[in-house]
Amino acid sequence: MHRPPTAEAEAADELAVVRPSLVPRYTDALPGARAAVLTRLWRGLAHDPLPWIARRETRRDGLGLRLADGRWLRGPRADPYATASYVTAVRLDEAVYDDPARLMTELAVPHSEVFAAELAHSVASLALSRAGRWNRPREWPARDWEWERRVVDGHPFHPNCRSRPGFSVAEQLAYGPEHGPVVELGLLPVPEAGCLVSGVWPGWLREPGRVVVPVHPWQAAHVLKRTGERRLRAHPLMALRTLALPDGPHVKTALSARLTSSVRDISLGSVAASAVLSDFGETVAARTDGLLHVTRTLGAVAAGSPDLAAVLRESPEEYAAPGERVVPVAALATTELPHSPAWSIRFARLALTVGLRLLELGVALEAHGQNLLVVLSPDGDPVRLVYRDLADLRIGPARLARHGVPLPEEVPARMVTDDERTLRRKLFGSLVAGALAGTAGSGPVLRTVLESAVRDLPRTPDLAALLDEPLPAKALTLMRLSPRASGDQWAELPNPLRYGSL
Incomplete structure (x- = not known):
């Protein structure tokens, strides 16, 4: 029987045409890429509240999942905070699977066919990223975009960590930051009368009667x-659609492709609220005694559609003093810093101090490894934080009111809630189960870091919830298998501060 070509084979065929010298490295990278994606998938199967898993049994030799149809899925014990690729194969009844896409196809649960295709693409793209990654020098980068190109594997816990459907191999090489390209953005003039503009759109992106919108080539x-007809050279960042301009500012472009979980756009509502949110972010950051800075939105524009929009934002480098460096938390794993327990404790204490202080104030940050950056002293000590992209904050008006902070009327309604569980999920799921877990790299290490980091923090109700309750994390696998469900869905992970073994 004729089988259609796999995503891995299709990528190899394309690579043989556009960059034949990379084919051997790509082929060598495939087994490791399968294990990396399978490890992330196994985490989701082990911990997400999937309706077709009837029972989970922890055994001496690993973890068993009893499916609703009676089959057994067996694999190693799942550390929900591990970033190493420790799952090389799992067993479904008597069959062994080392390919996450084949496993998902064989599970044959609702919506598994589409998810299996995404997993296959994630494996192929991850192998391509590892094969073509820029060889970084030993010294630390001097510019912010150079840090971002170091993050080769993408999201540390998402099975679609490198999925870029709709991108050809040539386009991934041309636009993926890990490949080190310079991207030429198009500059598209549009009539100003039909544009929504927020903040100050700069004169160099204007023409008489027209606004010039930077457009991603994809x-x-x-x-x-x-x-x-005009072009603007820029360096891509981790978000792919956000790029660093040579003179410093970052430009967030519209890129209507599915990256990791969802199709991201720049909604008209986010453009309209961008200036107000930027001012609000500065107001609440001022309550942290200089421990946090929020990158300001300089201007935003939408030409009548989310498909043609852009946001100009300060570079995080603006908040570094001479000799300091601003590093995305996701890039910390490419340094020696997290391997020092003392450094990790200082960083965790700084991040939790800021996150919990803002949460008490009524602002829950989406503080994952891409949005959160740390300012390092010349000696490498974590001294301050920088936060970028305010679009996914959650804001509690009752908490704000208790502290005398007004809620701007223009803040989008989807961001406003007084539900304490929602506010805590937003912060803890991104900061603790995301940024800090990704930096620690395992549950036991995360437990050690948190035990010391929380010792001197004020004992607020929010900290009590962090210490005593299961740790929330986005149920990333469940979300990809629930295409009709809107919004975030959540898993409850074993609290590393309460469980002696993970």
Whole structure:
């Protein structure tokens, strides 16, 4: 029987045409990429509240999952905070699977076919990223975008960690930061009368009667089918659609492709609220005694559609003094810093101090490894934090009111809630189960770091919840298998501060 070519084979065929010298390295990278994606998938199967898993049994030799149809899925014990690729194969009844896409296809649960295709693409793209990654020098980078290109494997816990459907191999090489490209953004002039503008859109991106919108070349080719004649060179960041301009500012472009979990756009509502949110972010950051800075939104524009929009934002480098460096938390794993327990404790104490202080104030940060950056002293000590992209905050008006902070009327309604569980989930799920866990790399290490980091923190109700309750984390696998469900879905992970063994 003829089988259609796999995503791995299709990528190899494309690579043989556009970059044949990388084919051997790509082939060598495939087993490790399968294990990396399978490890992330196994975490989701072990911990997400999936309706077709009837029972979970921890055994001496690993973890068993009893499926609703009677089959057994067996694998190693799942550390929900591990970032190493420790799952090389799992067993479904008597069959062994080392390929996450084949496993998901064989599970044959609702919506598994689409998810299996995404997993296959994630494996192929991850192998490509590892094969073509830029060889970093020993010295630390001097610019912010150079740090971002070091993050090769993408999201540390998402099975779609490197999934970029809709991108050809040539486009991944041309636009993925780990490959070290310089991207030429198109500059598309549009009539100003039809534009929504927030903040100050700079004069160098204006023409008489027109606003000039930076356009990602992928968006120009696949969605807009047009671009401007002028070009603007920029360096891609982890978010792929956000790029660093040579003179410092970052530009967030519209890129209507599914990256990791969802199709991200720049909604008209986010453009309208961007200036107000930027001012609000500065107001609440001022309550942290200088421990946190929020990158300001300089201007935002939408030309009548989320498909043609852009946001200009300060570079986090603006908040570094001479000799200091600003490092995305996701890039810390590429340094020796997290391997020092003392450094990890100092960093965790700083991050928790800021996160819990803002939560008490009524602001829950989406403080994952991409949005959260740490300012390092010349000696490498963590001294301050920088936060970027305010679009996914959650804001509690009752808490704000208790502290005398007004809630701006223009804040989007989806961001406003007084539900304490929602506010805590937003912060703990991103900061503790995300940024700190990803930096620690395992449950036992995370437990050691947190035990010391929380020792001197004020004993607020929020900290009590962090100490005593299961740790919330986005149920990333469940979310990909629930395409009709809107919003975030959640898993409850064993609290590393309460469980002696993970």
